[in-house]
Amino acid sequence: MTAIWSVNRQLFRKNAEHVKQNNSIMAVVKNNAYHYGLEFAVEQFLNIGIDTFSTTSLKEAIRIRNIAPNATIFLMNAVNEFDKIRQHHIQMTLPSLSFYYENINELYDIEVHLEYENLLHRSGFKTIEEIKEVLQHHTQNNNKRKMCIKGLWTHFGYADEFDVSEYDTERTSWLSVVNTLLDEGYHFDMIHAQNSASYYREQGVLSNHTHARVGIALYGSRPYKSISEFDIQQSxxxxxxxxxxxxxxxxxxxxxxxxxxxxxxxxxxxxxxxxxxxxxxxxxxxxxxxxxxxxxxxxxxxxxxxxxxxxxxxxxxxxxxxxxNNMRVDEFTFKGVGANSEQLSAMNHDSLIKEYR
Ligand SMILES: Cc1ncc(COP(=O)(O)O)c(C=O)c1O
Known part of the structure; x- marks a missing residue:
């Protein structure tokens, strides 16, 4: 007898289907798909019609490309391995003005998503003026081989918090950036901002957005307590x-x-x-x-x-x-044990027997 980590495939897929509904979802599959297994998770998501993925690691992005030749793959961390990005047709964040100017000549043919920093302060352009500077500089760049501006994005750092006003602040600031740029005639094929908590709080994808960028709900844990256990099920x-x-x-x-x-x-x-x-x-x-x-x-x-x-x-x-599913990761999150992803990440996949049933 040995301790076992196992996933019920059917329940995993059913949950992802229920979370997705008819919305356009970019599945966050970083950290080996929240440790559910990258190949397993991508296959299940493809199966239910999700064909857009994001991760923070180039190595994982390439693994996704090997499983999903036609998928849209978005790398949320900027890297300097530009040839690999081109070779595997991976889209990447554009994280700052300095990154743009330092790498302008190396970024040719790469599809980038302009990132807005907002309250998280982890990455991104600080102001709409910085974003416009890149948009205008790019338009005036006559170089035939230059980067391609594909998307606009941010990450909400406070969507999981209910007792403070920060989510409202970051949401308002972001919507103002999006709406101003669209009103001024800029176009982006992809606009995305929402994690699981924001996706549920907004009851779907925000208007003018093409995708919600959802992680933990797809893996069966509720980002906050008032969501019904029936709406998100743990496999x-x-x-x-x-x-x-x-x-x-x-x-x-x-x-x-x-x-x-x-x-x-x-x-x-x-x-x-x-x-x-x-x-x-x-x-x-x-x-x-x-x-x-x-x-x-x-x-x-x-x-x-x-x-x-x-x-x-x-x-x-x-x-x-x-x-x-009767003793759920999210139950212990709400009891203060640690974030859903923290409990999932702690699992030792070398010592536990791993099974997909
Ligand atoms: C940039 C980014 N987007 C989306 C997500 C997905 O968040 P969640 O798992 O809460 O849905 C994460 C997760 O940490 C993230 O870092």
């Missing part, structure tokens, strides 16, 4: 097994460094074959595990094991669920 299961059930008495310390002190005699502890070495976060182990459809408290977390306090109904070889 991932992470589970271990009870190796043995042991009894300890009041005053016994169990686990490393006094991790848990039993307060009653005959306390039953299931020893489970999954731990932080498999990617279970310490904060996740403050909560429960699911055995035979019942929740039990996790008492101590070790590298390859955990203790779960159980009752007489639990036996060796019973399955111990850490995540499934």
């Amino acid at each position: 991932l299961t992470v589970k271990g097994n009870v190796i043995q059930v042991r009894e300890v008495n009041a005053g016994d310390f169990c686990g490393y460094s006094f991790a848990f002190e039993a307060t009653k005699n005959n306390t039953k502890l299931a020893v489970v074959d999954i731990g932080y070495g498999d990617g279970i976060l310490k904060a996740r182990a403050q909560h429960e595990a699911l055995i035979n459809n019942k929740r039990y408290p996790i008492r101590a977390l070790m590298m390859s094991h955990m203790f779960v306090e159980v009752d007489d109904s639990v036996n060796a070889q019973d399955e111990v669920i850490l995540y499934n």
Whole structure:
């Protein structure tokens, strides 16, 4: 018996279909498709009619190109490997004025999306004036082989936050950039800004936008709590097994460094074959595990094991669920364990058995 990370293909696809509805989605597949597996995820997304992908890594962009010869692939980080970008027909962000002027001659034939910095301050042009400077400089550039301006984009850093006004601020500022440029007659084949939270908050793709750039919802986790669990479903299961059930008495310390002190005699502890070495976060182990459809408290977390306090109904070889559609990653996000993507990224795909069912 070994702990297993598994994905139900049918549920993964059904969820992605439900998230997409009839909207144009650019699927964010960075970090190995949120660790669901890049090839697996791209194939499922293609299957339900998503043919536009974005990632932050050129290596991943090329892997996507190998699976999807006709897809639109957008690289959200700028790189200087321009020949590879051309060779694999990858579209790329244009992240700043300095990048434009420094690389103007190397960018020929590359399709770029102008990036607006906004409140995240991670990348992008600082003002609409900077964007216009590039647009005008580009128009006046008579060089036959020059870059091609394909898109306009930003990233909302606050769409997942509800108690502050920053989302409104970044949204208003961005819409003003988009609408001013369109009113002045500029055209972009692609305009995109929304992550999962913004996509749900706006109930679809913002007007004048061609795509929403969605990640976590496609992978089955809700970006915020008031979205119904039926609207976004988790296809991932992470589970271990009870190796043995042991009894300890009041005053016994169990686990490393006094991790848990039993307060009653005959306390039953299931020893489970999954731990932080498999990617279970310490904060996740403050909560429960699911055995035979019942929740039990996790008492101590070790590298390859955990203790779960159980009752007489639990036996060796019973399955111990850490995540499934009834014990979802997003539940623990909302309980403060860590972002959805943080919990997914913590999983150790070298130690867990990986299965697509
Ligand atoms: C630039 C960019 N766009 C879109 C997304 C997708 O966000 P989410 O997973 O919240 O949908 C991310 C994720 O971090 C991102 O960095």
